[in-house]
Amino acid sequence: MRGRRFRWVQSLGVLLGAVVFVAGGSRVDAAKAKKEKADKGGGQSAKAKIEKAAYGTVDGKPVDIYTLTNTKGAFAKITNYGAIVTELHVPDKAGKLGDVVLGFEKVDDYVAKSPYFGAIVGRCANRIANATFTLDGKQYKLNANNAPHHLHGGKKGWDKVIWQAESKETKDGPSLKLTHVSPDGEENYPGTVTATATYTLTNDNELRVDMTATTDKTTIVNMAHHSYWNLAGGGTVLDQELTIPADSYTPGNPMVPDGTIKPVKGTPFDFTAPKPIGKDLKAAGGKPVGFDHNWVVNGEPNKMRLMAKLKDPKSGRVMTITADQPGLQFYSGNFMDGKTSGKGVTHVQYAGLCLESQKFPNSINVPAWKDEVILKPGQTYKHTMIHKFTTE
Secondary structure, eight states, X not given: OHHHHHHHHHHHHHHHHHHHHHHHHHHHHHHHHHHHHHHTTOOSOSOOEEEEEEEEEETTEEEEEEEEEOTTSOEEEEETBTTEEEEEEEEOTTSOEEEOBOOOSSHHHHHHHOSXXXXXXXXXXXXXXXXXXXXXXXXXXXXXXXXXXEETTSTTOGGGSBXXXXXXXXXXXXXXXXXXXEOTTXXXXXXXXXXXXXEEEOTTSEEEEEEEEEESSOEEOBOEEEOOBOTTSSSOSTTSEEEOOOSEEEOBSSSOBOSOOEEOTTSTTOOSSOEETTTTHHHHOTTTTSOEEEEEOSSOTTSOEEEEEEEOTTTOEEEEEEESSSEEEEEOOTTOOSSOEETTEEOOTTSOBEEEEESOTTGGGSTTTGGGXXXXXXXXXXXXXXXXXXXX
16 A cells, blocks of 8 residues: 555656646746747847947047847947947848848948948038028038039038937937037038937837937028938848838939929829839939939928838838928939948948938028028927838
């Protein structure tokens, strides 16, 4: 009797041990699966954080780089040189993270050869015809760095200065506020302007960009964020599908609007329905061939609304842009020629595209548009742009 009882207890112990083992194994497997999901950018287990590191020097001054990571594991790297987004890793439809912006590994490359990759451009983004404008009866001659025109703030615009950085964690996600004080006469613009650009990587996989500016003297301001996007993380963007909800655009001669507004219907510039970027590329013309134009986005000009939707069919990544500006510049990377590379990607023609919410280019020289870009003491320029990343 005693022997049978012992064998029964022994069997029960083995059975319980097996149950504990299976249960324990389930917990381990669940934890492992959860970690793998987080590693792919699809989980909620990551902790939002901000990390700061040295990123070299420019003009003998130290430059830093900040890594913003949200609760889903997506992360962005941003340097205070030029307020540049150097990397942005978001998930594809399989949950795998990938870098969706063009750029370089080293700050020296941004100084030497960057075509405004990931930067905040200003004081006045885009082109000003013949590098000249008149304000309050006085003519200002700017640097013709895109001869004969002025482009993106001149030879040393805001993409080429070191901004003051302040990082903080917010309820929406990690945030980095960058500030630049542009002195009176910088690049021949009037007025001392204090500009800020605040990047927030939200826990909903959004890159939010909030830009502001104030001045002590009447001047012009048109800030823009200038990332080159490739949702596939490599190759060209020609198969990626773009939608721009705009019934009209502002043609230029060449690329500098003169106040003319034309309908997009029946032209290569019609992106009101999704279409591959390469479909009408040749028909768009240009030297080199491609898009580099401003669209008049439907809706109230200075209210938050849909500006563009970009989709990469292969990875399933989707970027939706909302902003509060009247126009959107779409540039298809026409001038890239394969002579530069960074982060393992060669910058061939059409390797990336820009989608920049903005005031219309050359507004200061068009009477109907000029008030949009004039900033006076006591006023605050504001510009919000949200890039939301999802998959389909």
